Amino acid sequence: MKALDYHEATKHSRARIEAEPHYLDFENMPLPFKIYSDLDRRPLPKGRSETNMPALSAVADPGAPAVGERVPSLEDLAQLLSAVGITKRRMYPGGEILYRGASCTGALYHVEVYIVCGDLEGLPAGVHQFQPSDFSLCTLRSGDHRQGLLEASGAHPAVAEAPAVLVLTSTWWRNAWKYGARMYRHAWWDSGCMLANLLALAAALDLPASVVLGYADNPVNRLLDVDPQKEGALALVPLGRGGPAPVTPAPAAEPLGLRTEPLSKYEVEYSEIPAAYAASSLGSGTQAATWRGGLQRVRRPAPTGRLFPLEPAVDGLPTDPVEAVTGRRGSTRRFARKMISFSQLSTILDRTTRGIPADFLDPPGARLCDVYLIIHAVERLPSGTYIYRPAHGALELLREGDFRQESGMLGLGQELPADASVNLYCLTDLHSVIDRFGDRGYRAAQLEGGILGGKIYLAAYALGCGATGLTFFDDDVTDFFSPDAAGKSVMFLMAVGRPGRRSNLTR
Numbered sequence: 185m186k187a188l189d190y191h192e193a194t195k196h197s198r199a200r201i202e203a204e205p206h207y208l209d210f211e212n213m214p215l216p217f218k219i220y221s222d223l224d225r226r227p228l229p230k231g232r233s234e235t236n237m238p239a240l241s242a243v244a245d246p247g248a249p250a251v252g253e254r255v256p257s258l259e260d261l262a263q264l265l266s267a268v269g270i271t272k273r274r275m276y277p278g279g280e281i282l283y284r285g286a287s288c289t290g291a292l293y294h295v296e297v298y299i300v301c302g303d304l305e306g307l308p309a310g311v312h313q314f315q316p317s318d319f320s321l322c323t324l325r326s327g328d329h330r331q332g333l334l335e336a337s338g339a340h341p342a343v344a345e346a347p348a349v350l351v352l353t354s355t356w357w358r359n360a361w362k363y364g365a366r367m368y369r370h371a372w373w374d375s376g377c378m379l380a381n382l383l384a385l386a387a388a389l390d391l392p393a394s395v396v397l398g399y400a401d402n403p404v405n406r407l408l409d410v411d412p413q414k415e416g417a418l419a420l421v422p423l424g425r426g427g428p429a430p431v432t433p434a435p436a437a438e439p440l441g442l443r444t445e446p447l448s449k450y451e452v453e454y455s456e457i458p459a460a461y462a463a464s465s466l467g468s469g470t471q472a473a474t475w476r477g478g479l480q481r482v483r484r485p486a487p488t489g490r491l492f493p494l495e496p497a498v499d500g501l502p503t504d505p506v507e508a509v510t511g512r513r514g515s516t517r518r519f520a521r522k523m524i525s526f527s528q529l530s531t532i533l534d535r536t537t538r539g540i541p542a543d544f545l546d547p548p549g550a551r552l553c554d555v556y557l558i559i560h561a562v563e564r565l566p567s568g569t570y571i572y573r574p575a576h577g578a579l580e581l582l583r584e585g586d587f588r589q590e591s592g593m594l595g596l597g598q599e600l601p602a603d604a605s606v607n608l609y610c611l612t613d614l615h616s617v618i619d620r621f622g623d624r625g626y627r628a629a630q631l632e633g634g635i636l637g638g639k640i641y642l643a644a645y646a647l648g649c650g651a652t653g654l655t656f657f658d659d660d661v662t663d664f665f666s667p668d669a670a671g672k673s674v675m676f677l678m679a680v681g682r683p684g685r686r687s688n689l690t691r
């Protein structure tokens with residue numbers, strides 16, 4: 185299924201939501217973990233000392249190329265994975281939810297992390313799965329399989345030098361249970377939020393890390409022994425630099441046939457998901473190598489609206505390290521209709537948009553998405569709609585006015601976007617993205633939105649604000665920001681504000 189067809193078919197609109205109400209069978213709610221029934225678990229070490237880098241610095245790190253050798257140990261991996269591990273438990277009438285360091289639509293936690301590594305201190309070479317339920321690793325394959333990933337990525341230089349590579353996957357049904365075919369978007373959003381946490385913690389650990397989207401899908405899925413009809417690889421994250429080169433030739437990746445715990449009593453197939461995934465798959469490493477990089481900077485017309493230069497805070501910023509912020513991050517369930525300062529908003533924008541180290545964002549600092557804002561309550565800024573102009577380091581006022589009610593409507597009629605101090609939307613011109621990157625560009629644009637969203641969560645919480653990801657009525661948002669946004673599509677929505685008193689609402 186072509187990316188644009190998928191996107192069109194999964195747009196939220198009032199008419200569609202009324203015409204297709206979705207009934208949730210809670211008796212059939214999928215397990216939020218992938219549990220290999222017959223494999224031993226290797227506990228991950230806990231309790232390492234804190235990193236020294238403030239979260240606000242880590243989140244701003246654009247992943248500058250590292251110099252020198254840095255081979256992660258099992259302890260490093262444990263610390264890194266704690267950024268996406270379980271952070272709190274809450275009882276609800278329907279049972280217990282184990283929340284994690286990164287937000288996830290519906291708290292359904294459908295994204296898995298695997299590690300493909302050579303021999304590391306404390307961890308033998310192999311293909312391992314991170315098991316958040318008890319903070320452990322399961323070994324699926326022994327031996328150094330990095331060469332398989334290197335070939336699949338078309339000899340990506342960071343993969344070639346990485347002692348370990350994380351591979352993120354999504355198991356479609358675990359999120360489609362609630363969101364149906366639209367979940368394919370969530371695969372990128374939710375893994376993007378996890379990547380924001382992982383990249384920030386990698387920066388704090390001084391571990392080179394980047395996001396590689398250009399790889400042949402089938403060999404990667406075969407290596408993990410996953411069936412892309414049900415679970416597909418989303419991104420590679422080469423970690424560290426140096427140590428022994430990958431073993432060649434790569435050992436054969438025979439099917440493993442490992443048993444996993446059933447996810448639910450029955451599964452409903454949403455064929456659009458594997459179809460969109462298949463249509464954006466790359467067939468070979470050679471294709472992957474030509475796919476990535478080389479993004480032309482899009483020249484936007486000069487601003488015509490009033491410009492408000494950002495005023496990011498320089499002194500007196502909170503110094504909490506990333507792990508403290510991922511540990512306390514949550515999605516704000518109620519916003520008080522209170523002001524945040526312009527300095528806070530400026531700091532969030534400044535720190536989160538300095539660049540994402542990704543193979544589709546080359547040269548460094550390139551971006552596929554623009555940030556549009558609806559400002560309700562930011563000190564010294566007129567309420568209204570804005571676009572962030574990174575080249576000017578400023579917000580450009582598009583339309584002045586009080587749009588709280590409209591924000592609520594655009595965010596599916598929820599109170600959160602209406603009550604927030606500001607809503608930040610990532611919009612992209614999907615046609616030009618797909619012109620450049622083919623259908624795989626859809627993955628890239630959605631993922632960029634997700635990573636930016638995850639960074640905004642971290643920066644907002646580091647500054648003592650609240651934040652939440654939100655969903656939206658697609659075309660209504662585009663219309664609302666038009667004519668500036670005409671032809672663009674929404675890739676992500678974040679609301680930021682002052683947390684209010686919690687209500688009894690469940691998520």
Ligand SMILES: Cc1cc2nc3c(=O)[nH]c(=O)nc-3n(C[C@H](O)[C@H](O)[C@H](O)COP(=O)(O)O)c2cc1C
Pocket residue numbers: 283284286287288289290291373374377513514515516598600652653654655691
């Ligand atoms: C992309 C995205 C969209 C979300 N959309 C909504 C939403 O529309 N309404 C809502 O109440 N929460 C929304 N959330 C918040 C999730 O429900 C929340 O992340 C999840 O329950 C896990 O809780 P936590 O973020 O507090 O750890 C969204 C989160 C993400 C990442």
